[in-house]
Amino acid sequence: MTVTLADVAARARVSAATVSRVLNGNYPVAEATRERVLSAVAELDYVLNGPASSLAAATSDLVGILVNDIADPFFGIMASAVQSEISGPGGRAGGERLAVVCNTGGSPERELTYLTLLQRQRAAAVVITGGAIEDAEHAAALGAKLRRLTDAGTRVVLCGRPPAPDTGAAALAFDNRGGGRALTDHLLALGHRRIGYIAGPHERTTTRHRLEGHHEALSAAGLPARPELTVHGAYDRASGFQAIGELLRRDPDLTAIVAANDTVALGACAALRERGLRIPDDVSVAGFDDLPFSVDATPALTTVRLPLHDAGARAGRIAAGREPEPPGGVAVVSGELTVRDSTAPPRG
Amino acid sequence: MTVTLADVAARARVSAATVSRVLNGNYPVAEATRERVLSAVAELDYVLNGPASSLAAATSDLVGILVNDIADPFFGIMASAVQSEISGPGGRAGGERLAVVCNTGGSPERELTYLTLLQRQRAAAVVITGGAIEDAEHAAALGAKLRRLTDAGTRVVLCGRPPAPDTGAAALAFDNRGGGRALTDHLLALGHRRIGYIAGPHERTTTRHRLEGHHEALSAAGLPARPELTVHGAYDRASGFQAIGELLRRDPDLTAIVAANDTVALGACAALRERGLRIPDDVSVAGFDDLPFSVDATPALTTVRLPLHDAGARAGRIAAGREPEPPGGVAVVSGELTVRDSTAPPRG
DNA sequence: AGCTGGATAGCAAGCGCTTTCTATCGTGAG
DNA sequence: CTCACGATAGAAAGCGCTTGCTATCCAGCT
Numbered sequence: 001m002t003v004t005l006a007d008v009a010a011r012a013r014v015s016a017a018t019v020s021r022v023l024n025g026n027y028p029v030a031e032a033t034r035e036r037v038l039s040a041v042a043e044l045d046y047v048l049n050g051p052a053s054s055l056a057a058a059t060s061d062l063v064g065i066l067v068n069d070i071a072d073p074f075f076g077i078m079a080s081a082v083q084s085e086i087s088g089p090g091g092r093a094g095g096e097r098l099a100v101v102c103n104t105g106g107s108p109e110r111e112l113t114y115l116t117l118l119q120r121q122r123a124a125a126v127v128i129t130g131g132a133i134e135d136a137e138h139a140a141a142l143g144a145k146l147r148r149l150t151d152a153g154t155r156v157v158l159c160g161r162p163p164a165p166d167t168g169a170a171a172l173a174f175d176n177r178g179g180g181r182a183l184t185d186h187l188l189a190l191g192h193r194r195i196g197y198i199a200g201p202h203e204r205t206t207t208r209h210r211l212e213g214h215h216e217a218l219s220a221a222g223l224p225a226r227p228e229l230t231v232h233g234a235y236d237r238a239s240g241f242q243a244i245g246e247l248l249r250r251d252p253d254l255t256a257i258v259a260a261n262d263t264v265a266l267g268a269c270a271a272l273r274e275r276g277l278r279i280p281d282d283v284s285v286a287g288f289d290d291l292p293f294s295v296d297a298t299p300a301l302t303t304v305r306l307p308l309h310d311a312g313a314r315a316g317r318i319a320a321g322r323e324p325e326p327p328g329g330v331a332v333v334s335g336e337l338t339v340r341d342s343t344a345p346p347r348g
Numbered sequence: 349m350t351v352t353l354a355d356v357a358a359r360a361r362v363s364a365a366t367v368s369r370v371l372n373g374n375y376p377v378a379e380a381t382r383e384r385v386l387s388a389v390a391e392l393d394y395v396l397n398g399p400a401s402s403l404a405a406a407t408s409d410l411v412g413i414l415v416n417d418i419a420d421p422f423f424g425i426m427a428s429a430v431q432s433e434i435s436g437p438g439g440r441a442g443g444e445r446l447a448v449v450c451n452t453g454g455s456p457e458r459e460l461t462y463l464t465l466l467q468r469q470r471a472a473a474v475v476i477t478g479g480a481i482e483d484a485e486h487a488a489a490l491g492a493k494l495r496r497l498t499d500a501g502t503r504v505v506l507c508g509r510p511p512a513p514d515t516g517a518a519a520l521a522f523d524n525r526g527g528g529r530a531l532t533d534h535l536l537a538l539g540h541r542r543i544g545y546i547a548g549p550h551e552r553t554t555t556r557h558r559l560e561g562h563h564e565a566l567s568a569a570g571l572p573a574r575p576e577l578t579v580h581g582a583y584d585r586a587s588g589f590q591a592i593g594e595l596l597r598r599d600p601d602l603t604a605i606v607a608a609n610d611t612v613a614l615g616a617c618a619a620l621r622e623r624g625l626r627i628p629d630d631v632s633v634a635g636f637d638d639l640p641f642s643v644d645a646t647p648a649l650t651t652v653r654l655p656l657h658d659a660g661a662r663a664g665r666i667a668a669g670r671e672p673e674p675p676g677g678v679a680v681v682s683g684e685l686t687v688r689d690s691t692a693p694p695r696g
Numbered sequence: 697a698g699c700t701g702g703a704t705a706g707c708a709a710g711c712g713c714t715t716t717c718t719a720t721c722g723t724g725a726g
Numbered sequence: 727c728t729c730a731c732g733a734t735a736g737a738a739a740g741c742g743c744t745t746g747c748t749a750t751c752c753a754g755c756t
Contacts, residue, residue, distance in 0.1 A: 002500065045496065047464060047467050047468055047496075048468050049403070049468070049470070050399070050402075050465075050468035050469040050470065051398070051399040051400070051401075051402035051403040051408065051469065051470060052399070052403045053399075053468075054398075054399035055397070055399040055400045055403050060399065064448070069428070070418070070424045070427050070428045070431070070449065071421055071424035071425045071427075071428045072421075072424065073419055073420075073421060073424070076418045076419035076420065076421070076424050077419045079418050079419075079451070080417070080418045080419045080451055080453075083418070083451045084451075084453065087458070098450070098462075098465045098466075098469070099450070099451075100412075100448030100449065100450055101448065101449045101450075101451070102446070102447070102448055102449075103427070103428055103431045103432075103449070105428075105432065110435070114446070116395060117398075117446045119395050120395055120396050120397070120398035120401075121398040121399065121446070122397070122398065122399060148393065148395075152350065237640060237641075237644065263640075263641075266641060266644045267644070269644065270643075270644050292611075293585075293611075293614065293641045295618075296585065296614045296615070296617065296618050296645070297644070297645070297646070298645070298646030
């Protein structure tokens with residue numbers, strides 16, 4: 001039925017061992033023999049049986065990339081960068097490694113499920129992108145799983161997520177706190193004092209760190225905490241849109257809005273415009289991430305630029321073993337305050 | 349070192365066969381025994397060896413999703429929909445199927461490479477999204493590969509791509525031609541006569557079909573073909589930005605621009621604004637796809653809405669074998685003209 | 697001419713799991 | 727009290743490939 005190594009061997013009049021060695025190129029084979037084998041492979045349209053090969057060799061060429069939301073360019077950009085590094089320098093699918101991305105949808109269970117599936121496949125490496133869930137139970141389960149993966153020889157790299165101590169995983173963490181602080185500092189410097197904050201989902205490191213940066217800036221400026229000016233929601237447009245209604249109800253005189261990310265910020269802008277408020281004349285708006293569309297928004301969005309592509313590429317190189325892990329297994333990647341047209345001094 | 353089935357069997361005082369049967373649940377096992385096995389599995393932290401299992405069973409639970417650009421929400425949305433259908437109803441990772449997305453970057457070689465890699469893994473199904481490359485040689489190679497995949501029992505579904513006859517692959521094709529025509533008809537109805545067209549890359553079915561729709565509308569209206577008003581570029585923002593310079597040089601009096609997709613349209617808008625041209629007052633702009641950010645653009649973009657999520661979900665269900673293939677193996681998915689604020693009658 | 701060693705090729709033993717076929721046990725029927 | 731049969735469990739034969747070890751061949755030496 002399907003062509004096997006033995007068929008190729010028979011056709012080339014050599015042993016299966018020789019065919020295997022030609023295919024893997026890790027053992028000397030006479031040029032004439034190699035050519036004979038190669039043409040037999042071509043003639044028979046032979047395709048290696050991956051499972052059999054992985055079983056015998058006890059390794060696989062699968063590399064998994066976990067993302068929270070594949071439809072969000074934030075993850076798409078990182079995943080794309082990881083993948084092109086994995087698939088070999090030059091962007092060509094060189095190393096014959098199968099870099100695949102797995103969409104967890106932000107669900108802790110699916111995150112674990114995918115990790116198990118990858119562990120089953122004896123994946124060569126795993127890159128986990130984006131913020132983590134802050135739930136003690138889940139964190140413990142995840143930590144244990146990562147530990148087992150690294151123990152089994154799978155390289156694990158966290159990209160855009162805080163380190164997971166004692167798991168053997170390397171981490172490239174974004175400085176979300178610093179970015180959040182820079183953004184609010186900027187608004188304060190412009191003279192804003194009534195700032196609404198549209199945070200991401202509860203229990204996510206990204207959400208908490210950005211929010212903490214915001215609070216740091218506020219208290220450094222001697223401003224009182226006003227918890228009612230923070231609302232939580234998903235990292236999507238609808239969340240930003242709705243949040244504006246809530247925020248304006250709680251304080252109709254807000255002069256600035258900081259959003260969890262650019263997508264949320266855009267939703268907020270839409271809601272503001274719908275209410276006849278002009279940006280930045282009536283209300284300033286700031287985002288986070290600097291996704292590609294943010295520069296094209298009207299007005300162009302003030303945000304914190306995160307080097308998503310670079311971080312992903314580096315994570316990919318570490319996962320591929322082409323770059324050493326950062327010292328201590330952890331590196332902090334900083335964002336850069338990017339001021340554009342959506343923020344301005346408050347009226348008045 | 350690593351825990352195997354035999355270890356679990358020994359711990360549970362049963363044979364390996366029994367453990368396998370408990371894990372697969374496809375053979376009667378006494379309740380008491382099953383529990384004993386299950387606790388041994390838990391105690392030993394046993395994880396099935398995927399390659400060994402796939403080898404013995406001659407099947408795998410891998411499902412591949414090919415996309416041209418994972419950082420583009422156009423693909424992200426479809427991939428996300430496919431994946432959630434594959435991973436089991438309810439969006440939970442139920443079926444223990446490993447749905448993974450592979451980023452070809454639009455390269456024909458990588459497309460083929462990934463398909464081979466998936467074939468190696470004896471994937472259960474493959475979903476290929478987005479337009480195809482129109483190169484005879486590549487098309488033949490791709491067709492042959494698809495044929496082999498389907499012959500080997502892998503279900504192949506094309507999503508947002510024209511059918512591949514005689515390959516055994518099912519297809520959900522977008523009506524790009526109809527959408528392109530509707531868009532240009534709309535512009536003509538508004539009174540535009542000098543319309544620039546920013547097309548996608550050469551040799552892609554999507555590019556050609558959308559452009560053909562445009563030409564159909566033009567000639568149906570009795571307008572002469574003006575090839576110099578069409579420029580090609582990538583499906584990205586930069587392409588739209590640059591194209592405006594070129595188009596305006598060729599005809600400074602254009603009153604409308606049709607872009608290959610929304611991303612390109614946004615780039616075009618930015619370029620237009622930079623030149624001091626107002627949209628839609630001075631120039632109307634239309635996109636294609638209706639990506640999430642298009643409604644938030646300023647002005648909100650007129651475009652053709654493609655049911656990306658629904659199409660992806662359907663493709664996923666077909667790939668999972670939970671929905672029959674469309675009759676004849678092909679279904680056409682239509683877009684819907686969505687008129688917003690970026691198009692208006694020309695000044696006059 | 698006999699010997700040594702490098703270069704190739706082959707043998708065969710698994711890798712860990714699934715599954716067919718067979719063995720065993722307990723129970724209701726005769 | 728025996729027999730047959732349904733329900734379970736085990737034995738063992740692979741699945742297709744990799745790789746350590748062994749066998750062979752021939753050139754270069756002594």
